[in-house]
Amino acid sequence: MSTVNGGISFWYGQEGAPAPREPLPGDTTADVCIVGGGYTGLWTAYYLKKAVPFLNITVLEAKFCGYGASGRNGGWLYNGIAGRARYAKLHGHEAAVRLQQAMNATVEEVLDVCETEKIEADQHRGGVLEVALSPAQLSRLKDFHATEAAFGETDRELYGARETADRIRVTGAVGSSWTPHGARLHPMKLVKGLAAAVEALGVTIHESTPVTEIRPKHAITPYGTVRAPYVLRCTEGFTASLAGQRRTWLPMNSSMIATEPLSDAQWESIGWAGRETLGDMAHAYMYAQRTADGRIALGGRGVPYRYGSKTDNDGRTQPQTIEALREILVRFFPQLAGVRVDHAWSGVLGVPRDWCATVTLDRSTGLGWAGGYVGSGVATANLAARTLRDLIQQDSGQSGPTDLTALPWVNHKVRKWEPEPLRWLAVQTMYAAFRGADRRELTGHSAETDRVATLADKVAGRH
Numbered sequence: 001m002s003t004v005n006g007g008i009s010f011w012y013g014q015e016g017a018p019a020p021r022e023p024l025p026g027d028t029t030a031d032v033c034i035v036g037g038g039y040t041g042l043w044t045a046y047y048l049k050k051a052v053p054f055l056n057i058t059v060l061e062a063k064f065c066g067y068g069a070s071g072r073n074g075g076w077l078y079n080g081i082a083g084r085a086r087y088a089k090l091h092g093h094e095a096a097v098r099l100q101q102a103m104n105a106t107v108e109e110v111l112d113v114c115e116t117e118k119i120e121a122d123q124h125r126g127g128v129l130e131v132a133l134s135p136a137q138l139s140r141l142k143d144f145h146a147t148e149a150a151f152g153e154t155d156r157e158l159y160g161a162r163e164t165a166d167r168i169r170v171t172g173a174v175g176s177s178w179t180p181h182g183a184r185l186h187p188m189k190l191v192k193g194l195a196a197a198v199e200a201l202g203v204t205i206h207e208s209t210p211v212t213e214i215r216p217k218h219a220i221t222p223y224g225t226v227r228a229p230y231v232l233r234c235t236e237g238f239t240a241s242l243a244g245q246r247r248t249w250l251p252m253n254s255s256m257i258a259t260e261p262l263s264d265a266q267w268e269s270i271g272w273a274g275r276e277t278l279g280d281m282a283h284a285y286m287y288a289q290r291t292a293d294g295r296i297a298l299g300g301r302g303v304p305y306r307y308g309s310k311t312d313n314d315g316r317t318q319p320q321t322i323e324a325l326r327e328i329l330v331r332f333f334p335q336l337a338g339v340r341v342d343h344a345w346s347g348v349l350g351v352p353r354d355w356c357a358t359v360t361l362d363r364s365t366g367l368g369w370a371g372g373y374v375g376s377g378v379a380t381a382n383l384a385a386r387t388l389r390d391l392i393q394q395d396s397g398q399s400g401p402t403d404l405t406a407l408p409w410v411n412h413k414v415r416k417w418e419p420e421p422l423r424w425l426a427v428q429t430m431y432a433a434f435r436g437a438d439r440r441e442l443t444g445h446s447a448e449t450d451r452v453a454t455l456a457d458k459v460a461g462r463h
């Protein structure tokens with residue numbers, strides 16, 4: 001069997017989408033119109049409808065629920081949030097600690113709702129293990145570990161080479177950091193379960209309905225316009241395709257492969273009994289999970305960005321990216337050199353100019369949005385959704401400010417990305433620098449982070 005390339009994702013290939021939902025039949029009205037049927041849109045519909053059952057909520061989805069990153073990701077439900085360091089600088093350490101605590105609680109919240117709503121998404125609460133593979137990665141790992149502890153994660157554990165191998169035998173791993181605030185899940189099963197739960201509550205979902213433009217109180221599609229006091233943009237990596245949003249969030253590509261199911265003997269040689277999600281400390285980092293059916297699904301950057309903010313070919317992935325991911329797999333686990341790669345795919349996530357996730361409700365227009373999660377959106381989308389619920393309730397006079405509306409990422413403003421070709425050049429240069437730095441760090445003995453990578457981070461506005 002050869003590798004399936006694209007086809008949305010391995011998760012979609014396994015699960016498929018439910019029966020297609022009807023497109024928007026014509027002009028209509030709603031109390032809240034949500035654009036985008038990924039985690040952000042669906043969680044927002046869920047929490048709003050739970051809070052105010054009589055609300056008339058319409059979700060408009062260009063393709064089908066889970067077509068975007070929510071149906072393609074690595075299935076790391078974890079407590080990372082993009083931009084925490086900057087929020088600490090802007091709003092103080094204590095505000096950033098509150099944001100982190102909210103993220104820790106969000107991992108629990110998603111797992112709890114899955115239980116309440118009987119969403120079976122292969123969720124396994126094994127935490128997150130991040131490994132270091134070189135002296136430079138190890139010193140970054142120690143800094144990272146100390147920083148997380150300073151933001152209140154006192155239950156994080158730092159391991160040496162032997163303790164790391166007791167969990168997962170990654171060749172060349174010299175240490176690791178483990179947090180309990182993470183779980184593995186099957187991304188598409190979560191989307192499907194969530195969409196079904198939302199519909200059961202009485203939310204209307206229209207699929208095959210692309211919104212071409214969002215204006216205050218209007219979501220415009222080729223089939224008609226939805227008029228609503230609140231219109232929420234939940235399109236993350238696809239945002240650039242909406243009128244007026246070309247330079248808002250950069251669509252960053254992430255690519256994945258899934259192996260064939262491994263044999264018991266192969267699993268025996270690897271360990272990984274705890275089913276932690278697995279990452280490394282490279283600049284162009286990798287992420288992986290042990291799937292419920294005994295495969296390794298592993299991702300990394302691949303071709304990071306397409307000229308002109310182009311997004312999608314239904315997940316088709318360049319052969320050199322598939323090969324590069326396979327090389328990482330075999331570098332980590334040399335005994336898997338002959339293992340078949342069953343599926344390769346890609347997707348886009350949204351990157352704001354300052355790399356900070358945001359959730360916003362503009363009270364003067366009723367327009368809201370959430371995203372820019374920069375690769376850690378599985379849990380963050382849930383926190384964003386509950387925050388959008390609170391912001392709308394506050395705006396409509398049904399409640400006052402809440403702990404969530406007071407978090408430092410709420411209503412954060414960020415400048416737009418540069419026009420092309422600068423945008424393309426910046427991302428290409430940054431990732432070329434990261435890859436070069438990773439190579440030098442893996443073959444070198446210095447515990448210092450490669451200077452080119454530090455410079456690239458600064459130029460890109462990441463730190």
Ligand SMILES: Cc1cc2nc3c(=O)[nH]c(=O)nc-3n(C[C@H](O)[C@H](O)[C@H](O)COP(=O)(O)OP(=O)(O)OC[C@H]3O[C@@H](n4cnc5c(N)ncnc54)[C@H](O)[C@@H]3O)c2cc1C
Pocket residue numbers: 035036037038039040041060061062063064065066067068069070071072073074075076077078209210211212234235236237238239241242253254255256287299346347348349350370371373374375376377378379380381
């Ligand atoms: C390969 C990959 C791996 C990742 N791994 C992880 C991970 O392991 N852990 C983690 O935390 N995060 C991960 N992420 C990021 C995470 O998946 C996303 O941040 C998150 O799913 C974003 O959810 P969303 O609902 O905001 O956007 P999406 O899931 O992208 O949903 C947006 C939806 O909007 C629809 N849409 C777009 N334009 C329009 C329009 N004009 N009109 C109507 N509908 C529209 C799309 O079809 C799509 O269904 C990964 C992302 C990728 C691509």
